Amino acid sequence: MLEQRWNIVGELAAQNIRDERQDANSISWASVVDVVARVAAVESARAEELLNELIRDTGVLSIGRVRETVHFMHLTFCEFAAAHYVAMSLQDGISRLLESYSRFVNSDKAQLRNRLDEVVPFSCALTAPRDRADALSRVHSVVSDPFVVARTVLESQAYEHPIFASWLDHESLLLTSTVESDWDRVWLRRLQVLTRVLRDSEEHARVLGKTPGVTASAVLEGLVQGSSERLTLLFGEVAQNDPVAAFNLAEDLGVDFVRGDPEILVSACESPAFLARAVDVSRSAKDDAFLWAAIFVEAAQRYRMVAWRLRYTASSGAIQTAAHRVSSSEQWSPESPGSDFYADCLTVAVNGAHQLNSESSLQCLLRLPGLVHVGRRKVAAFWRRASIIGTIVVLLTLGVFVYQVVASSPDLDGAPDFLRFFLPVLAFVFLVQLATMGLDAYIVLRRSWFSRVRNLDSYWDYLVRLPWSVFMGLPSSIQRRLRTERQIRDLEALRMDG
Incomplete structure (x- = not known):
């Protein structure tokens, strides 16, 4: 039953993908x-029943x-099934497939030119080992697309076949001879x-206990040619398109x-994909x-x-672990320690800024006002605490003084006792309210200052998190901008989590 279904699916895929x-x-x-009727040798009515069973049981067709x-x-299912049928069941399958490939590549219809680009590599990889060398030779003589040849080599791991050496020489020469x-x-x-192919060939050689002829590092060193400018340009270009490949590039070199x-790295962080990979x-x-942490802070200060x-x-x-080792008085979060990744980066970077030398390219930490060295931050924190405590002491002293003045006033000699007590209490409560308002203002200013130093707009940061009822009361122009900001935030959160 399984073999019969494989034959049905394979023949359907091969006929479809080779029929222009x-x-x-x-x-x-x-x-x-x-x-189905031909493969299963049944009548049309029974063939329809078998087809419905195949759709229901396998889920491959719909x-x-x-x-x-x-x-x-x-x-992809169609391409793999066709390749399996060509390699396993179709007589002289590779030759017939390559005939279709040549016809499609030269077709006037753009949708046909790449139709078999995945089927050819799959077919070679699925060919029996005794016939694979011949299949690869046929591919080498017919296929000129370097990407199809690379996929064929990679899927078949044909690193000892002439097709690999020929493709490698051609691609290496083309890449190294291209100007920046x-x-x-x-x-x-x-x-x-x-x-990618060279890394796989190195792993293949390692498993077999052999020495690879050419390595990815050697090719990349030939591209860079010892020039830091070429290295910077190459890394930046790769980082914009494939962050994973950019880190692999650094490892290879x-x-x-x-x-x-x-x-x-700071410049590359402007790319969302690279930033996400760098965070990981x-x-x-x-x-x-x-x-x-210093790299992220520098990038955040610029962008x-x-x-x-x-x-x-x-x-x-x-970075979170390092941030938690810093005392709470040195945390760079206006809310609570470890409230976000950026706050932890600032905490770690600023408290370790003394590790930067004067020639470092990470200059933003040296520009943060009065917050570079831990000692200076402690002094600044001491004066903030001293000003708050001093304000409270002054207010308490003023409250006691007012109480003494009111309590000894001759105008209240004939007043009831509750009034003589109520007025000083009222004055004291009023002073406490003034102190509370002053502290609230200090907190608001502190949060605003933190946001500005962190290169964040505190006003929009607040509005983005408004409840829906408050949001609906805003002007339509602000609503539109906030919707955009919210979408950016939500999409970035989903992407980071995913």
Whole structure:
């Protein structure tokens, strides 16, 4: 039963994807019934029953329009099933597949040119080992697209076949001979594919106990050519398109950008995808927690959107651990210690700013007013506490003085006792209210100051979190802007969590 179903699904996929008259992954009901009837050797009525059972039991196929079209749940299923049928069941399958490939590549219809780009690599990888070398040679003689060849080599792990050496020589020469001004998206994609294939070949050689002929590090060093400018440009271009590849690039080159050239990372943080990846990497960087925190603070001081994203990122990992070691008086959060990732970065970075040398590119920490060195922060905190305590003492003294004046006033000699007591209490309560208002004003100003120093707009930060009832009472222009801010915050939160 399983083999029969595999044959049905494979033949359906192969017929569909090799037929230029059919849309990819859209098969007519009549064609499907004919294939089922032929493979299962049954009548049409029974074939329809078997088809419905196949759809119900496997979930690979689904009905598009009732009794009109059938399609695979995803095009990848169709491509893999077709490749499996070509490699395992179709006589001279690779040759017939490559004939279709050549016809499609030269077609006037754009949708046909890439239809078999995934089927060819899958088919070679699924071919029996005794026939694989011949299949790869056929692919080498027919296929000229370097990306299809790379996928074929990668899927088949054909690192000892001439197709790999030929492709590698061609791609390495093309990449190294391209000037920096022509490093476009296609060039970067070629570089990423090349490094991925080379890394897999290195792992393959390691498992077999062999020495790889060419390594990704050697190719990348040839691209950089010892030039820091080329390295910076290369890393920045890769970081904008593929943050994971950017970190792999640094690893392949043996370059520690965190310690050696953090300016590259600061500039790259403007990319949301790179920032998200950098935050993930920093969570496990126990030894570099301060340096990562300083990089994030520098980026947030330059780019307000970076500050917003870090503000709404959950704090965890090495930076949070380092922040919790700092005393509460040195925390950089206007709410509570560890309230957000940005606050923890500021706490760790500012309290470790003495580790920065004068030639460091992370200059924002040296510009924060009066908050660079821990000792100066402690002095500033002492004077703030002294001013608050002094205000309270002055108010209490003033309250006692008023009480004494009121209690000894000759105008109250004939007043009732409760009035003689009530007026001093009222005066004292009034003074306490003034003190409370002063403290509230201090807290508001402190929060506003924190937000401004953190490169955040405290007013909009407050409005974004308004209750819906208050939000609806705002002018429509402000509502529109707040909706945008809320969407940014919610999307960034979802992306960071995902």
